[in-house]
Structure formats: structure tokens, C-alpha cells
Amino acid sequence: MSDKLPQPAGLPIFLLDGHEIPFQPGQTVMQAALEAGFYIPHLCFHEEFKPHGSCKVCTVKVNGRTVASCTTAAAADLDVESETSELRDLRKTLVQFLFTEGNHFCPSCEQSGNCKLQAVAYELDVLSAHFNPIFPDRPLDASHPDVLLDFNRCILCELCIRASSEVDGKDVFALAGRGITKHLIVNAESGRLADTKLAVNDKAMSVCPVGVIQRKRRGFAVPIGQRTYDQKPISEVTISRLQGHPIGHAEDQEGDGR
Amino acid sequence: MPEVFSAILVQHEHNPTRLVQILRDVMAAVGELTPKNITAIALGLGLPRARVEGVACFYSFFETEPRGRYRVLFSDSATDRMAGSVQLRQRLLDAFDLKLGEVSRDNLVSIGTTSCTGLCDQGPALLVNGRAIARLTPARIGALSSLIRGGSPVEDWPENLFAIDVHIRRADLLLATPYLPGDLLQAALARGPQGCIDAVRQANLRGRGGAGFTTGQKWQACRDAPGEAHYVVCNADEGEPGTFKDRVLLSDYADQVFEGMTVAGYAIGARQGYLYLRGEYAFLQDHLQAMLQRRRRDHLLGSGILGVDGWDFDIQIHWGAGAYICGEESALIESMEGKRGIPRNRPPYPVTCGYLNQPTVVNNVETLVAAGFIVGQGPEWFGSRGTPRSAGTRLHSVAGDVERPGVYEYPWGVTVRQVLEDAGARLERTQAVQVGGPSGTLLGPSEFGRRIAFEDVPSAGAFMVFDDSRDMVEVIDNFAHFFAHESCGFCTPCRVGTTLIAQMTHHLVQGKGTRRDLKDLSKVALVMKAASHCGLGNTAGNPILQGLQKFRPAFDGKLASTEVLPSFDLDEALAAAREATGREDEDAHFFGEYCAEAANPASALAAHTSRAAPTALSARKSEVP
Amino acid sequence: MTAVAKKKLRVATVSLAGCFGCHMSILDIDERLIELLEHIEFDRSPLTDIKTCGPCDIGIVEGGLCNAENVHVLREFRQNCRILVAMGACAVGGGLPAQRNHLDIRDCLQTVYLTGMGVQRGFIPNDPELPLPLDKVHPLHDVVKIDYFLPGCPPSADAIWKFLTDLLAGRTPSLGHGLLHYD
Numbered sequence A: 001m002s003d004k005l006p007q008p009a010g011l012p013i014f015l016l017d018g019h020e021i022p023f024q025p026g027q028t029v030m031q032a033a034l035e036a037g038f039y040i041p042h043l044c045f046h047e048e049f050k051p052h053g054s055c056k057v058c059t060v061k062v063n064g065r066t067v068a069s070c071t072t073a074a075a076a077d078l079d080v081e082s083e084t085s086e087l088r089d090l091r092k093t094l095v096q097f098l099f100t101e102g103n104h105f106c107p108s109c110e111q112s113g114n115c116k117l118q119a120v121a122y123e124l125d126v127l128s129a130h131f132n133p134i135f136p137d138r139p140l141d142a143s144h145p146d147v148l149l150d151f152n153r154c155i156l157c158e159l160c161i162r163a164s165s166e167v168d169g170k171d172v173f174a175l176a177g178r179g180i181t182k183h184l185i186v187n188a189e190s191g192r193l194a195d196t197k198l199a200v201n202d203k204a205m206s207v208c209p210v211g212v213i214q215r216k217r218r219g220f221a222v223p224i225g226q227r228t229y230d231q232k233p234i235s236e237v238t239i240s241r242l243q244g245h246p247i248g249h250a251e252d253q254e255g256d257g258r
Numbered sequence B: 001m002p003e004v005f006s007a008i009l010v011q012h013e014h015n016p017t018r019l020v021q022i023l024r025d026v027m028a029a030v031g032e033l034t035p036k037n038i039t040a041i042a043l044g045l046g047l048p049r050a051r052v053e054g055v056a057c058f059y060s061f062f063e064t065e066p067r068g069r070y071r072v073l074f075s076d077s078a079t080d081r082m083a084g085s086v087q088l089r090q091r092l093l094d095a096f097d098l099k100l101g102e103v104s105r106d107n108l109v110s111i112g113t114t115s116c117t118g119l120c121d122q123g124p125a126l127l128v129n130g131r132a133i134a135r136l137t138p139a140r141i142g143a144l145s146s147l148i149r150g151g152s153p154v155e156d157w158p159e160n161l162f163a164i165d166v167h168i169r170r171a172d173l174l175l176a177t178p179y180l181p182g183d184l185l186q187a188a189l190a191r192g193p194q195g196c197i198d199a200v201r202q203a204n205l206r207g208r209g210g211a212g213f214t215t216g217q218k219w220q221a222c223r224d225a226p227g228e229a230h231y232v233v234c235n236a237d238e239g240e241p242g243t244f245k246d247r248v249l250l251s252d253y254a255d256q257v258f259e260g261m262t263v264a265g266y267a268i269g270a271r272q273g274y275l276y277l278r279g280e281y282a283f284l285q286d287h288l289q290a291m292l293q294r295r296r297r298d299h300l301l302g303s304g305i306l307g308v309d310g311w312d313f314d315i316q317i318h319w320g321a322g323a324y325i326c327g328e329e330s331a332l333i334e335s336m337e338g339k340r341g342i343p344r345n346r347p348p349y350p351v352t353c354g355y356l357n358q359p360t361v362v363n364n365v366e367t368l369v370a371a372g373f374i375v376g377q378g379p380e381w382f383g384s385r386g387t388p389r390s391a392g393t394r395l396h397s398v399a400g401d402v403e404r405p406g407v408y409e410y411p412w413g414v415t416v417r418q419v420l421e422d423a424g425a426r427l428e429r430t431q432a433v434q435v436g437g438p439s440g441t442l443l444g445p446s447e448f449g450r451r452i453a454f455e456d457v458p459s460a461g462a463f464m465v466f467d468d469s470r471d472m473v474e475v476i477d478n479f480a481h482f483f484a485h486e487s488c489g490f491c492t493p494c495r496v497g498t499t500l501i502a503q504m505t506h507h508l509v510q511g512k513g514t515r516r517d518l519k520d521l522s523k524v525a526l527v528m529k530a531a532s533h534c535g536l537g538n539t540a541g542n543p544i545l546q547g548l549q550k551f552r553p554a555f556d557g558k559l560a561s562t563e564v565l566p567s568f569d570l571d572e573a574l575a576a577a578r579e580a581t582g583r584e585d586e587d588a589h590f591f592g593e594y595c596a597e598a599a600n601p602a603s604a605l606a607a608h609t610s611r612a613a614p615t616a617l618s619a620r621k622s623e624v625p
Numbered sequence C: 001m002t003a004v005a006k007k008k009l010r011v012a013t014v015s016l017a018g019c020f021g022c023h024m025s026i027l028d029i030d031e032r033l034i035e036l037l038e039h040i041e042f043d044r045s046p047l048t049d050i051k052t053c054g055p056c057d058i059g060i061v062e063g064g065l066c067n068a069e070n071v072h073v074l075r076e077f078r079q080n081c082r083i084l085v086a087m088g089a090c091a092v093g094g095g096l097p098a099q100r101n102h103l104d105i106r107d108c109l110q111t112v113y114l115t116g117m118g119v120q121r122g123f124i125p126n127d128p129e130l131p132l133p134l135d136k137v138h139p140l141h142d143v144v145k146i147d148y149f150l151p152g153c154p155p156s157a158d159a160i161w162k163f164l165t166d167l168l169a170g171r172t173p174s175l176g177h178g179l180l181h182y183d
């Protein structure tokens, strides 16, 4: 993080943990903070997509009210708190919620080390899921010739849905169910990925922050222990990348957001 | 595509924003949304199939799994339970030898539960194929099972079975003021659109749906917002458990409701209004349609209202399908647009960007009735009741442990004690009142002197009374399961938090709670309150936080002695392996306080060894030499 | 190592539904073990062959709970250890064994012992000496109170070292980037 960025003259500013953050009108608190080199933990936010604010991991206090920073418009003179122990605890609990509701077997996950959920958990010093795991039953979909879906890891961030709809124009993914039974489905009467139009070059292939959408036959190209977030914490990786200095292996950076 | 489908799609002009209505009609026509049905609907509307499936799976009343030809859903509100719904439900289950949620082998019947059906003053209640039956008794359950066995269509069942009572116990400004259809429209015309808004604003009317936003200000913002069209939506989703006053307004004061909507439309410049009506109130359909028809005939609706050229306004009913979250105004709008009921990000607010992204006023049923009367009778009339910050009156749906459940209209500022006395609660035996429903405020006896008003205890209209025979932890567990069932699942805190809370209150009710559970309960509730996306998640922890604060002994009484207990039943966790191996020896069991079976190892062992014949698996094993 | 108590701390370790990988990682702290042994002594542990756990200061448990015996041993540890540590992904979250949780244990036993490929004249073992499997694999904190979690599969020797030295020095163990791993 750097708090001595050259400040474009004339831009309005707000305060983030006491630092002056300049912003362009129309930006959210998250966008302006990242641009200024300040990391706020996030999972469902991706700079190429319209924020929708579901994970709430980016929760900050704005003038004393807790809000999602990714959907809150920046405004002059806001007083934003982010790195307080109260907010860290809150984020930590939310990340533990995500581990509790899914099946996250990191040691056998191809995404381990490049996984945003895991990296945010490291950042927040999450040592266990704390709550009693729910162990939902979420069958894999290996029907597609090139792609494997492991729903066990899905955190319901909707990035693949947004990417497939807005960028690929295919609407391969959608959500079904509600509450804790909410789950990702694919666009086929059979319910099988093979019967959708998903192709390996789709944007939807590269936006998943966790390890749901996996390319087949490409496992463990980079050994565990040498992957992106093994090298640097996600706060540094994110800011470096946004400033044009990616950390980690090219294939991990693909589509980015990770 | 089956012909019924084509007809339904044509009737809705193949309009994707009508998806929820289309699914409702298809459900009514064929009883189930099979994968094929969903594909057909998606094709007909030009929508991605997965999106249609996503909507179909969101609403409780849309069945995507096979169900019985008769689908029975018991209302599972706390007051239904207090009136014996669990026992009656068991009686019906036994009659068909079914478990909850199961479909009978002959596909005749399935029996489940649903969130509060808004019949708390005449519970227990249930829905059978969408039609409500109230005042359940063992005799009525008997009649019901015979009718189901008889196999005749629900439409042909005796009408008296479906009779819904109306109990108006106290009438004040809204319920007692004489009125003739058209009165309020004449008054509106005399005031002019801005004059109507000014009157409502002067009257200081605040929304009755829960948030208490100033209605005049809302109307003004909507009127001032640019748009191709403006809309009025009457929020009759009435999903808050324990609330039924909007049902009574719609059954006995529908003219006033529609007239209030028409006045609102006039004030903001809308030509179309919608009544978003919860699916549970399907029994109001014919009555309301007839009412709308009559108003059109009498030039109180349609084009040229009161004969005034260019005053066009009509009202359509939009049906909900079993989703409490659709009472939240932006989720309601999403639902009206044919989508999953997920609350939007705000700003922008509906007044500038609502239904079809046009300026939209969403108001509660009671708000609209009050606003209509204010335009008719004047702000001073309205200000004659209430308190400085809560003008006028408020309808309370009183239910639970009282002699006279029903709707009570009081000026704001009435004390809780007054309501209890008037409704015939035994004060000395009343241990709690839940004001405003599960998302509202839980009060103990020391607080019965408090006043129901925005400045003290606000209320969304429910008033549930619990006497000292009730287990408050069970009540709170019921609320917890309600929220877990109704969370839309959009945001992490509410989706996971409501489920964890329901798990922990369940432990407590079973006497297996621990101090760790209590700590985690408040922790989760606070995270939900702080970080949730909408009012549901923000308030879903209230019963826990207030319960722990005000009824702590009830919680402590549920605690097991140790600090941490297994989060699951250890002995039960061995049952599958016991079955597979055929073992019943001592090491094949867990004994102790954390198991469902008796605490005494020897007796538990005896209970197990006297169990019935070997299971299929162990039998097979013994066949193999 | 800083500020260590004079009396040696008694430490018990055990592997439940684990693969001993975490214990191998303890051994991987190499020559630092000698330094460690100046401050601790082992009670029940695969390293000592003591079979039951006596009163201890610290209990370190590898592996989650997949059968009845695991539960009994875990409770023995909880009763005897002032501080109980869940070590490794399996103990902390169920780990790889928990990947069977979506299967019905009856089907598993049947497939493995009766109907699976190549099984002849099979039967499901029902010897009372064998612990019965639980229907699901659980992390330790589902059954007893856990004081500290040390994730990793296995946690690296450095992570274990950092964790133990923190603990022995009376600090709340803190791993930090590089040592905190779930894989």
C-alpha cells in the first residue's frame, strides 16, 4: 500500500482510514480505493463487471454505517473505516461462513494457491471455519469434454453468470433455489454442462475466484507452494496487478480477478 | 408445446416480465413444473432456460419436484403451532402413513409446511392446492382426509370448508369512517395532484409497511422523477408472520384500497397500478376481480375516471408465489418483472427507478387506505389521532394467547397493556408480546407499559401474545426457521447466518445447546445485522438478540452441562454402519447425554438389542458364507 | 526460544483420521526438535508408544473423526489436555477423508466388501473389535472444544515450529503469510 500517490489535482476526495482518496465521480468506494493503492478485501467484485454486492466481504463503515464498499458510491468527505479490528472480525466471520456452507478441500483443489477465497482467508488470519460445517451434497459435473465443474467450491459470487451473459452472450450459468439451498445451475434441460454452449475460451472460464470451473487435463502446471498467493498476500498481489506489475505465473493471472 | 401452455403464453403476450404469473398459471393448469415444461416456457418467452429454472426454483409455491395430486401445506407460524398445528399435521400424516415432505406412493397426496398464511386469528390453517382452510380441528382433518381419498377436485369440495372469518374488534379512523365509492376521487380531483401530495405530507403519514418512510415525500419524489411512465404498486405481500390486517382490508375494504391506489396514481401521474398480492390469499381473487370490474363499470377505474377526460388509471393484480422476501419493495419489483425476488442495490430507489426502471411508488395496503382518506377528510382529521411523530391510527393483527384475536385499529401511542386488556389476554400470565412480527420487537412484562409508536415501539402490524405456558426458546426457534426458509440467499451474512442460527436454536430446543452456541448465536446475529443486504437479514437476528437479553433464563434452561457438545447425534451417526454390519454390541453405540437415547448405558443397550428384525443389508451379509 | 517455563510441558499427540503426514511434518522440524525437547516431554504419541493419554499441558491431534474410536480418543485427549490443538486440514475441517461425506456409508461398505469389482465371497466385517465408521467425517471442533487450529496439509515444519514456540512462550500463536496455508 502506498499513501503517497501523486494526487490528480481537482478531484474530490474521501477519507479511508484517515488517508485521502481521490475519486472520479461515478466511482464506488472500492474502485477509488483500489485505484489509489489501498486494498479492501473482496470476493464478488471484479473490476471488469458491474458490482453487485453479494459476498459482503468488502464491508466498511461509512460515516458510522456498515455498507458494502463495492456498491457504495464515493462521495466527497465520506469518512470510511476499513482496517479496524471490528471490521476485520466481521469479514473474518463472513469468510468462515463461506467455508462453512461449502465443501472446501483445499489440499486436493487445483485452484489452491491461486484461490481468492483462500487468499482472503489468509489475509484475515482465518485458521478454521469455526462453525459446524454444513457438508452440502453438490455433485460434480464432468460431462463436458474440456471443462470440469466442482460445485463444492462455489461461493455464489455470480461472476461466471455475469461473464457468460454480458461478455460471452451465452447465459450458460444461472442461480436456482433460495436461501442456503441456492446453487449454480447450467443452461440445459439435462442439467449437464456438456449440453450447454460453454467453450474453453469463454470469459466465464476465467473469472471464478475459487476452483469451480476447471479446465480438464491442465492440472498442477505450477506446483503447490509456488502459486500466486503463495508468493505474496492478496492485498499486495491485487494492488501490484492493478498498477501493471502482476505477481505470479501468467496462467494464474488469466482473466485475472484472482 | 402442450396447448394449455400456448394459451397461457398468449394470454400473457409472450412477455418475459410476466414470467412469475406464467409459472403460476402453468402450475395451476398442470400441477408441476417439470424440466420439459420449463424448457417449453423458456422457448416460448425467448429466455435462457436456466433463468426460467432459476425463477421456478425460487418461489415456494412452484413445484419443480413431483408432488401429490393434493398438496397440503400446513401454516407454520408460531401461533398456528400454539393452536395445535403440529398435532393436527401428525394426524393427517398418520392417516396417509406419510412423513413430512413425502409424496404418497400412489402420488395422491403430499404434506408439508409453509410460512405463516395470514390466518393467525383463526388458526391452525393450511393450504390445499393453494386454497386456504382455517380453524382446523381433528374433525376437519378427518373430513379433509376423506375428501382427499375421495379424489374429487378441490374446487368441488364443500364451500364451508374454505370459509375465512373476518374479526374486526376495534375500528377507528380507517375502519369506521363512512365512505361511498368515488368520494375520495372527487376530493382528489378538487385538490389536484400536487394538492393531494401536500395533504398527505401535511398529515405526516408514515408508511405502514414497516420502514415508516414519509408517504408524502415518497409521492413527491416519484412525481418529480422523469420517466416514460409512473407506477403505483400496492404491497399486499403481507408475509410477516402474525400479520393479517391487510387481508382484512382487502376482503372488507377493497374499495378503499383501490381508491387509495387511484388517488396515489392521480397524485404521481401514473396510469397503471398493481396490487402485489401474496399467493396465500388466492381466496380473495374472485372478490377482488369483481370489485375491480364494478369500479371500471362505475367509472372509478379505467379510462375517463369520474368522466374526466384523460384521467386514466387501471389496476392489475400481480400474484406472489410464496416468498416473504418479495414484500421488500425492490425484490417485489424484481418479482413483478418476472425474476427471482432479490432485493436491488439502492440507490437508485424505486421512486426514481422502479418497475421497468420507471418511477414507482410502492406502498403498503394500509398506507394507501390512509392516504386516500387523508385526501378525502383532510390532514387535520388524520392528525386528531396519534402522537407527535406518529400521526393517525395503526391496524394491529392480534393473535396468540388472547380471548379475542383479530384486527384492532388504535391510534398510535396505545400501550401494549391496553391492547392486551382489550384482546382479553390474561395479563398476569402473559410473558411476552412480539410486536411487528419476528423482525420486530420482543417485549417482556416489564415493558407492557410501552407505547406502540415510531418514537417508542414501532410496529409493522403484528401483535403476537405468549402466555407463560409457552416455551420462548421454541418460539424463537420457530422464527429462526422462518428466516432461514425465507432468506433469498443473495448475500453471505443472511444466507449462511440464518441457517446457522436455525441449527443452533434447534440444538437448544432439543436441550443440546451449549454456552458456545449462545456465544455464536449473538455473534452471528450481530454480523447479520451489520452486513446484510436488506431488511430481512438486518432484522433476522432480532429475536435472538432480544431473546438472549430478555429471556435469558429460558435459554439457560436449555443448556447441556458441558461447554461443547457434539454438533450431531453421535449414536445416530453410527446407525448406518450398524445397519450395514448388523452389529449391536456395546462398541457399536455411543451412550451419554449427547445422544438421543437414554443416559444409562445399560438401558440404552437393552433398547437397542430388542430392536426388530435384521435389516436388508445385514441379512444379505449372513447369506454370504 | 524466549521466556520458557522451567518445568517441562507435557505434550501428547495422536493421529485419528489422518495419514501421519502431519506427524511426519513434526519430525521435519529436524534439529530444532532437540531444542524443543528441552522444554517439552511427550506423553501418549506415536513418537513414544505410550498408549493412553495422561494429564498433559498440550494435546495435538492430527486427523478428523471418521469412526467411533476416533471420538473416544479425542475425548480422552480433551479430558486430559489443558490445551487442545487441531493440527492439519483433516483435524481442522475434515480434510480429504470428508470427501466421502456425500456418499452413504452403507453403500460404501457394500461396494467395498460385497459388490465391488473383483470382490469374491465378500462380507462386511462385523468384528466388535473394529470401530464402526461414522456416517460422515467430522472436524474435531464438531465434537469437543478446540483451543487452537493449525491448518495445512500438512502444516510445514516451520509453521509447526512457529506455532509451538509461540505457544510455549505464552503468546497467541500467529502464523502469518507464508506459514499459514490450507494446502
Ligand SMILES: Cc1cc2nc3c(=O)[nH]c(=O)nc-3n(C[C@H](O)[C@H](O)[C@H](O)COP(=O)(O)O)c2cc1C
Pocket: B206, B207, B208, B209, B210, B211, B212, B213, B215, B235, B236, B237, B238, B239, B240, B324, B325, B326, B327, B328, B329, B330, B362, B363, B364, B365, B367, B368, B534, B535, B536
Ligand atoms: C423482508 C421484508 C419484507 C417486507 N414485507 C412487506 C410486506 O409484506 N408488506 C409491506 O407493505 N411492506 C413490506 N416490507 C417493507 C417494504 O420494503 C416497503 O418499505 C413498504 O412496502 C413501503 O410501503 P410503506 O411506505 O407504505 O410502508 C418488507 C420489507 C422487508 C425488508
Ligand code: SF4
Pocket: A153, A154, A155, A156, A157, A158, A159, A160, A161, A184, A207, A208, A209, A210, A212, A213
Ligand atoms: S462458479 Fe465460481 S464464478 Fe461462478 S458463482 Fe460459483 S464461485 Fe462464482
Ligand code: SF4
Pocket: B325, B342, B343, B486, B487, B488, B489, B490, B491, B492, B494, B495, B532, B533, B534, B535, B536, B537, B538
Ligand atoms: S439479507 Fe437475506 S433476504 Fe436480504 S438480500 Fe441478503 S440474503 Fe437476501
Ligand code: SF4
Pocket: A107, C017, C018, C019, C020, C021, C022, C062, C063, C087, C088, C089, C090, C091, C095, C096, C152, C153, C154, C155
Ligand atoms: S492434514 Fe494432510 S498431512 Fe495431515 S493428516 Fe490430513 S491429509 Fe495427512
Ligand code: FES
Pocket: A041, A042, A043, A044, A045, A052, A053, A054, A055, A056, A057, A058, A059, A068, A069, A070, A071
Ligand atoms: S466484494 Fe463487495 S459485496 Fe462482494
